[in-house]
Amino acid sequence: MKAVLLDGYTINPGDLSWDKLSSLCDEFTVYDSSYSEDLVPRIGDCEIVFTSKTQITRQVMEQVPNLKYIGLTATGYNNVDVAAASDLGIAVTNIPAYATDAVAQHTLALMLELTNNVGLHTESVNSGEWTTNPFFCYWKKPITLLAGKSIGIIGYGQIGHKVGQIAEAFGMTVNIFSRDPEAAVKSDFVSLHCPLTTENEHMINSEFIGRMKPGAILINTARGGLVDEAALAEALRSGYLAGAGLDVLETEPPKADCPLLGLDNCVITPHNSWAPKEMRQMVIDILTDNLQSWLNGGTLNRRDL
Numbered sequence: 001m002k003a004v005l006l007d008g009y010t011i012n013p014g015d016l017s018w019d020k021l022s023s024l025c026d027e028f029t030v031y032d033s034s035y036s037e038d039l040v041p042r043i044g045d046c047e048i049v050f051t052s053k054t055q056i057t058r059q060v061m062e063q064v065p066n067l068k069y070i071g072l073t074a075t076g077y078n079n080v081d082v083a084a085a086s087d088l089g090i091a092v093t094n095i096p097a098y099a100t101d102a103v104a105q106h107t108l109a110l111m112l113e114l115t116n117n118v119g120l121h122t123e124s125v126n127s128g129e130w131t132t133n134p135f136f137c138y139w140k141k142p143i144t145l146l147a148g149k150s151i152g153i154i155g156y157g158q159i160g161h162k163v164g165q166i167a168e169a170f171g172m173t174v175n176i177f178s179r180d181p182e183a184a185v186k187s188d189f190v191s192l193h194c195p196l197t198t199e200n201e202h203m204i205n206s207e208f209i210g211r212m213k214p215g216a217i218l219i220n221t222a223r224g225g226l227v228d229e230a231a232l233a234e235a236l237r238s239g240y241l242a243g244a245g246l247d248v249l250e251t252e253p254p255k256a257d258c259p260l261l262g263l264d265n266c267v268i269t270p271h272n273s274w275a276p277k278e279m280r281q282m283v284i285d286i287l288t289d290n291l292q293s294w295l296n297g298g299t300l301n302r303r304d305l
Contacts, residue, residue: 053074
């Protein structure tokens with residue numbers, strides 16, 4: 001069967017192999033990225049399509065009548081019209097909950113960067129500030145101890161649960177939003193691990209932030225749309241919140257006028273919490289297993305049923 005991968009760069013920029021997946025296909029073409037105008041000509045007469053972020057709409061599917069299978073290289077499948085796929089007899093699979101350990105690790109990395117300022121102090125040492133300092137130690141910003149602090153976790157699925165376990169190992173008190181919303185909101189740290197829905201879009205708005213503990217830190221490794229960026233930027237500029245650690249933004253890549261860019265108490269990473277090499281290899285392995293299952297008449301990780 002003929003297959004195309006529309007946006008493979010983020011999974012495999014060249015440090016992994018597609019051989020395991022491509023061995024199941026007669027023809028296998030990989031594009032680093034694709035835009036909406038590329039989709040129909042690139043899919044062409046393929047029976048199999050793999051994608052992460054491209055929008056596979058009913059209109060696209062109806063223009064590629066050979067299409068029989070869409071394999072998502074991510075957990076989220078909101079970019080595929082699953083109802084249309086079901087109507088047209090096209091199978092849709094995803095990669096469920098593969099990055100739990102990686103995202104939990106990144107969550108704590110953001111917290112530690114905001115509490116220990118490792119990057120800031122490394123830059124200071126390399127610029128010569130320690131060699132000219134009369135004291136054996138110094139700090140550019142206060143260093144905060146995690147032991148004894150509290151963390152409110154919003155979204156207590158696999159990732160939220162893992163973050164809670166690690167936080168407890170640091171000596172923190174874990175407050176789960178679904179069990180005690182007030183305690184979670186009033187925690188020293190509030191960490192987001194819930195999916196984005198129409199109901200919770202911009203849930204972290206000025207009203208929510210006003211309920212948070214002054215001097216608290218917000219962490220978001222979930223979805224950028226959960227946060228009203230203008231409200232968060234104002235809280236950070238005013239000092240009401242001590243900091244924020246974000247791996248996701250509302251628009252990715254961000255626009256140059258994103259209000260969170262350039263704030264010295266806001267640590268931002270480019271949506272790479274999921275991306276250790278081990279996790280990306282797991283994606284390729286699960287993609288292969290999903291396709292093999294479908295080829296054998298199975299339903300592994302099917303989302304169109």
